[in-house]
Amino acid sequence: KQEVTQIPAALSVPEGENLVLNCSFTDSAIYNLQWFRQDPGKGLTSLLLIQSSQREQTSGRLNASLDKSSGRSTLYIAASQPGDSATYLCAVIDNAGNMLTFGGGTRLMVKP
Amino acid sequence: SQTIHQWPATLVQPVGSPLSLECTVEGTSNPNLYWYRQAAGRGLQLLFYSVGIGQISSEVPQNLSASRPQDRQFILSSKKLLLSDSGFYLCAWGDNEQFFGPGTRLTVL
Helix, strand or coil: CCCEEEECCEEEEECCCCEEEEEEECCCCEEEEEEEEECCCCCEEEEEEEECCCCEEEECCEEEEEECCCCEEEEEECCCCHHHCEEEEEEEEECCCCCEEECCCEEEEEEC | CCEEEEECCEEEECCCCCEEEEEEEECCCCCCEEEEEECCCCCEEEEEEEEECCEEEECCCCCCEEEEEECCEEEEEECCCCHHHCEEEEEEEECCCEEECCCEEEEEC
């Protein structure tokens, strides 16, 4: 059974800092990996999708990497801003189907 | 563009009462549809998914059921709510990439 872990569970940084969020998964037979952002009381916003054949994806100040063989992904946020404060979730889709398995999330606070 | 709607946004229900949450998707045809629950202190859990009208797969046996009466409509139901059904319910569409609705906050008292 696939298990997804995110470290750290919470992170507080000053504005302007570059930061890395980590995601690991136990079964490397994944189809793709998706990073989401969730604001308090809101739904999930898809940030980046990395297919299993890709190594990284970039969108603006966000860069996500995937090392499938080691079961790891990182989300890099450059020049963090208070508006980046949210919970960040990673999720994987296994080759066996279309069901997402989620990590527990990293709660990020960027202080002005 | 595709949009996904959920209602109601919030709901407070007594234990033992019925439940009906609705999700609709616009701008796409024959989407895969999903119901997830996010409980306090726990991660997102897949409850049901559907690959077409009338086709429902359950991931976790529990007090809930799902139906898909139309191509872009997905309904989550319960005949009798339990306290443990409280949580944030999210509907999603897609397959290899999933997109989520705004969610319904359910509190069972």
